[in-house]
Amino acid sequence: MVKDFLPEGWGVQGERGIAFVVTGPSGAGKSSVIAEVLRRDGRLTFSVSATTRPRRPEEVHGRDYYFVSEAEFDRLLAAGELLEWTKYQGHRYGTPRREVVSRLQAGKDVLLNVEVRGALAIARAGLPYPVVLVFLVPPSWGELRRRILARGTESREALEARLRIAREEVRHIPEFHYLVLNDELERAVATLSAIITAERTRLVPWSR
Amino acid sequence: MVKDFLPEGWGVQGERGIAFVVTGPSGAGKSSVIAEVLRRDGRLTFSVSATTRPRRPEEVHGRDYYFVSEAEFDRLLAAGELLEWTKYQGHRYGTPRREVVSRLQAGKDVLLNVEVRGALAIARAGLPYPVVLVFLVPPSWGELRRRILARGTESREALEARLRIAREEVRHIPEFHYLVLNDELERAVATLSAIITAERTRLVPWSR
Numbered sequence: 227m228v229k230d231f232l233p234e235g236w237g238v239q240g241e242r243g244i245a246f247v248v249t250g251p252s253g254a255g256k257s258s259v260i261a262e263v264l265r266r267d268g269r270l271t272f273s274v275s276a277t278t279r280p281r282r283p284e285e286v287h288g289r290d291y292y293f294v295s296e297a298e299f300d301r302l303l304a305a306g307e308l309l310e311w312t313k314y315q316g317h318r319y320g321t322p323r324r325e326v327v328s329r330l331q332a333g334k335d336v337l338l339n340v341e342v343r344g345a346l347a348i349a350r351a352g353l354p355y356p357v358v359l360v361f362l363v364p365p366s367w368g369e370l371r372r373r374i375l376a377r378g379t380e381s382r383e384a385l386e387a388r389l390r391i392a393r394e395e396v397r398h399i400p401e402f403h404y405l406v407l408n409d410e411l412e413r414a415v416a417t418l419s420a421i422i423t424a425e426r427t428r429l430v431p432w433s434r
Numbered sequence: 435m436v437k438d439f440l441p442e443g444w445g446v447q448g449e450r451g452i453a454f455v456v457t458g459p460s461g462a463g464k465s466s467v468i469a470e471v472l473r474r475d476g477r478l479t480f481s482v483s484a485t486t487r488p489r490r491p492e493e494v495h496g497r498d499y500y501f502v503s504e505a506e507f508d509r510l511l512a513a514g515e516l517l518e519w520t521k522y523q524g525h526r527y528g529t530p531r532r533e534v535v536s537r538l539q540a541g542k543d544v545l546l547n548v549e550v551r552g553a554l555a556i557a558r559a560g561l562p563y564p565v566v567l568v569f570l571v572p573p574s575w576g577e578l579r580r581r582i583l584a585r586g587t588e589s590r591e592a593l594e595a596r597l598r599i600a601r602e603e604v605r606h607i608p609e610f611h612y613l614v615l616n617d618e619l620e621r622a623v624a625t626l627s628a629i630i631t632a633e634r635t636r637l638v639p640w641s642r
Contacts, residue, residue, distance in 0.1 A: 228615050231571045231604045238613050361637075363439045396439045404635045405446050407436050417635055423628035427612045429569075 239356045240426025243330035246270075247338045248418070249345040250362035251392030253373040255408040257290070259362060260339050262415045267422065273326050273338045276302060279317035292322075310340065310347030315387060319344060330355045335422070342395040349401070358425050360418065361402040365409040447564045448634025451538035454478075455546045456626070457553040458570030459600030461581040463616045464547050465498070467570060470623045472545060475630065481534050481546045484510060487525035500530075518548065518555030523595060527552060538563045543630070550603040557609070566633050568626065569610040573617040 228238055250256050264272055276292040278299050287293050294302070299318050302308050309327075311320035319341060329336045330353070338348065342361075349357055364370040370392060374385055399405060404421050408414040436446055458464050472480055484500040486507050495501050502510070507526050510516050517535075519528035527549060537544045538561070546556065550569075557565055572578040578600060582593055607613060612629050616622040 227574065228571060228613055230574055232607060232613070233605060236608050363436060366435065366438055397441060399440060400444050400637060400639070402637055404632065405436055405440070405637050406635055417631060420628035420631035421635065423625060424612065424632035427614055427625055427629065429608060429610055429613050431608070 235432055237430060237432045238426065239428045239430050241333075242432075243333050243355055244335045244422075244425055245326065245330060245338065245348070245353060245355055245357045246335065246360065246422060246425075247340060247345045247348050247357060248360045248362060249340055249342045249395075249402075250408075251342070251364075251370060251395050252388050253370045253377075253392070254362045254364050255373070255411070255414065256339050256362055258411060259406075259408060259414045259418055260337060262411065263418050263422070264337060266415070266419060270335050270337050270422065271329050273321060273329070273336045275319055275321050275338075275340065276308070277317060277319045279314075279319070291319075309351055309353075310344040312341050312343045312347070314341050314391075315384065321348065327353070335426075342398055346398060346401055356425070356428075356430065358404070358421065359402040360404045360406055360421060361399050362406050362408050362414065362418075363396070363399075365407065443640055445638060445640045446634065447636045447638050449541075450640075451541050451563050452543045452630075452633055453534060453538060453546065453556070453561060453563055453565045454543065454568065454630060454633075455548060455553045455556050455565060456568045456570060457548055457550045457610075458616075459550070459572075459578060459603050460596050461578045461585075461600070462570045462572050463581070463619070463622065464570055466619055467614075467616060467622045467626055468545060468547050470619065471626050471630070474623070474627060478543050478545050478630065479537050481529060481537070481544045483527055483529050483546075483548065484516070485525060485527045487522075487527070499527075517559055517561075518552040520549050520551045520555070522549050522599075523592070529556065535561070543634075550606055554606060554609055564633070564636075564638065566612070566629065567610040568612045568614055568629060569607050570614050570616050570622065570626075571604070571607075573615065 248256055248260055264270055274292055276294050278296055281293050307323055308320035309323040311318055326336050349359055374380055374388055406414055406417045456464055456468055472478055482500055484502050486504050489501050515531055516528035517531040534544050557567055582588055582596055614622055614625045
């Protein structure tokens with residue numbers, strides 16, 4: 227037990243819940259990387275976001291997102307039940323505060339897949355738990371464009387809008403702790419898993 | 435390339451050399467963990483310390499330590515060639531500055547196995563490279579005692595001295611970044627490797 231050796235008031239982050247916030251431009255491959263990391267790590271739980279965006283064919287309500295109406299999203303907002311929210315290409319995305327906080331309180335680690343501005347909002351929300359900020363990037367701008375096109379769901383205008391947003395988003399990289407290159411799924415998964423393992427052993431003063 | 439996305443002046447630590455300083459009480463298992471991590475990670479190099487301590491049967495000069503005379507150690511000290519040095523149970527141990535700095539300058543990561551006070555001295559030496567401080571602990575005080583006894587090279591007095599020193603050393607744990615529990619070699623190796631992988635992706639301002 228590490229406790230045998232630690233001075234009073236000190237611990238490692240893994241003794242309590244940690245919030246791992248993963249973001250990156252649309253097309254960076256966040257969802258694929260996160261799904262695989264979750265599959266391998268039994269101590270991680272996924273925080274499902276609420277969104278007003280229409281469900282894509284491969285997505286499942288309650289697993290990928292809570293797909294809610296505009297009225298329901300308004301209600302969550304008014305009740306202060308969203309830890310962060312953002313509007314992205316006409317749709318709103320939000321993180322239910324209760325979902326995140328109750329897991330952290332129970333000592334579970336929470337993985338969040340959010341847009342860049344949402345990640346920064348969570349970082350600033352003053353959660354009384356460690357928040358680790360990870361930014362995922364594709365191998366190149368050309369590859370990002372190819373990945374968005376490969377989805378086949380985007381108009382020319384939507385593609386260009388995504389790339390413009392991505393260029394704005396990467397300017398916030400210095401506000402993150404880690405930058406993970408998603409050139410190959412297996413490598414990106416291993417790197418994100420390593421970050422999670424490392425942060426669990428990071429020393430912190432619990433007295434704060 | 436992560437460079438495609440990073441603002442001017444920013445990078446990830448893995449673009450340059452990182453010093454990983456691993457310490458812990460005598461008997462924590464530093465040498466075994468480090469040997470295995472080095473075997474698996476081709477980007478890591480080991481910084482060999484100089485010592486006036488007699489060589490143990492299994493140790494090799496130039497691989498485990500540079501075994502030097504008291505006079506040679508004096509010369510290294512006088513020439514300012516030691517990044518840190520410490521006296522431990524009557525013997526002196528030091529880290530040759532040139533060995534560490536030249537590797538970091540070449541962009542290689544350096545792993546150092548040093549006593550606790552030496553680790554803290556390296557942290558304070560003001561190296562213009564990232565220095566990551568890892569403290570390794572055994573599963574319990576009882577197990578530490580068993581491991582020291584199992585070496586069979588210790589007198590009763592030397593054992594008690596080691597345990598006294600260890601109790602003083604663990605008081606410095608809060609000055610480290612990571613605490614790794616060496617309850618099982620494979621797990622400790624995986625954890626140290628994860629810390630190394632994670633730190634390579636940590637964002638830093640290079641302009642500093």
